[in-house]
Amino acid sequence: MRWAEKTLWYHLRNRKMAGCKFRRQYSIGPYVLDFFCYEKKLAIELDGRQHGELKAQAHDAKRDLYLKMHGIRIKRIWNFQVRENLDGVLAGIRMALEELMEAPHPAPLPREREFFAKPTPPDKTAVR
Numbered sequence: 001m002r003w004a005e006k007t008l009w010y011h012l013r014n015r016k017m018a019g020c021k022f023r024r025q026y027s028i029g030p031y032v033l034d035f036f037c038y039e040k041k042l043a044i045e046l047d048g049r050q051h052g053e054l055k056a057q058a059h060d061a062k063r064d065l066y067l068k069m070h071g072i073r074i075k076r077i078w079n080f081q082v083r084e085n086l087d088g089v090l091a092g093i094r095m096a097l098e099e100l101m102e103a104p105h106p107a108p109l110p111r112e113r114e115f116f117a118k119p120t121p122p123d124k125t126a127v128r
Contacts, residue, residue: 002048005024008035008044008082009024009035011090012035012044017093017094017097018097018098020037020039020042021037021039023035023037023038028043028067028070029066029070031066033045036072040100040101042096042097043073043074044075044077044093045074045075045076045077047077047078060076073096073100075092077089077092
């Protein structure tokens with residue numbers, strides 16, 4: 001885990017941030033999110049300087065579109081911001097969570113158990 005991830009994870013884990021549960025390295029489809037709050041559908045992505053390159057920006061745009069299509073909101077934070085302005089970063093995350101708490105999500109995902117549940121077998125008493 002990079003230093004910026006370690007620093008931010010310390011402030012997100014164990015429901016320290018607005019009482020919301022965050023998961024680290026959470027997989028959604030073909031992507032792995034740095035941090036994800038399932039109940040609020042908020043992804044937090046830490047970006048290093050490589051994300052400033054055109055190829056990385058195109059990849060990030062494709063990834064962000066995929067996540068948005070699945071009802072997930074993304075907050076991108078540069079690594080240097082964690083080092084130089086941690087209080088501001090944490091305040092920004094808290095504000096994003098508060099905004100999500102005020103309004104229902106326009107495209108809610110199914111509850112986590114439903115999302116990963118195995119399909120139920122067909123009813124044997126059903127008429128064929």
